[in-house]
Amino acid sequence: QVQLVESGGGLVQAGGSLRLSCAASGRTFGSYAMGWFRQAPGKEREFVTAISGSGATVYVDSVRGRFTISRDNAKNTVSLEMNDLKPEDTAVYYCTSRTSSSISSRAESYPYWGQGTQVTVSS
Numbered sequence: 001q002v003q004l005v006e007s008g009g010g011l012v013q014a015g016g017s018l019r020l021s022c023a024a025s026g027r028t029f030g031s032y033a034m035g036w037f038r039q040a041p042g043k044e045r046e047f048v049t050a051i052s053g054s055g056a057t058v059y060v061d062s063v064r065g066r067f068t069i070s071r072d073n074a075k076n077t078v079s080l081e082m083n084d085l086k087p088e089d090t091a092v093y094y095c096t097s098r099t100s101s102s103i104s105s106r107a108e109s110y111p112y113w114g115q116g117t118q119v120t121v122s123s
Contacts, residue, residue: 002026002112004095009117012085016121020080022095022114030073033098036080037107038091038119045107048093051078053101060105063089085121092116 008020020036035050049059049069057069068081078095096110104110 002097004097004112004114006093006095006114006117009093009119011120011122014086014121014123016085017081017083018085018119020082020093020095020117020119022078022080024076024078024095024097028073029076029078029097031101033101033103034071034078035096035098035103035105035110036069036078037094037096037110038089039094039116040088040091043091045094046091047105047107049080050103050105052103056103058103058105082119085119087121087123090119090121092118 003025005023031053033052036048037045038048039045051057051069051071066084071078094116095114097112
């Protein structure tokens with residue numbers, strides 16, 4: 001059974017930093033693309049960033065330069081370093097995995113999802 005478990009969310013003041021982690025189990029994710037989506041109250045789920053099986057990355061414009069995605073294939077984990085956080089970053093953040101090595105920004109391309117972790121940025 002495939003499982004993705006996020007951790008590291010919390011409450012932080014604007015300008016602060018958080019690091020989210022996602023531990024994958026049930027299979028080896030090293031060759032598959034993994035991503036992060038978020039959903040704010042009353043809004044649709046939004047693509048944030050993804051990393052391919054070869055380590056290529058893509059970011060939504062609103063987080064580029066502030067967020068960094070990385071992966072440790074030996075540990076089957078993916079992380080999201082978030083700096084200079086803004087109140088508009090407040091959302092539940094979801095870790096996702098594809099069954100392909102290529103990146104996608106479409107939620108329907110990711111069959112595996114974690115339960116989400118709350119990030120709240122106060123002004």
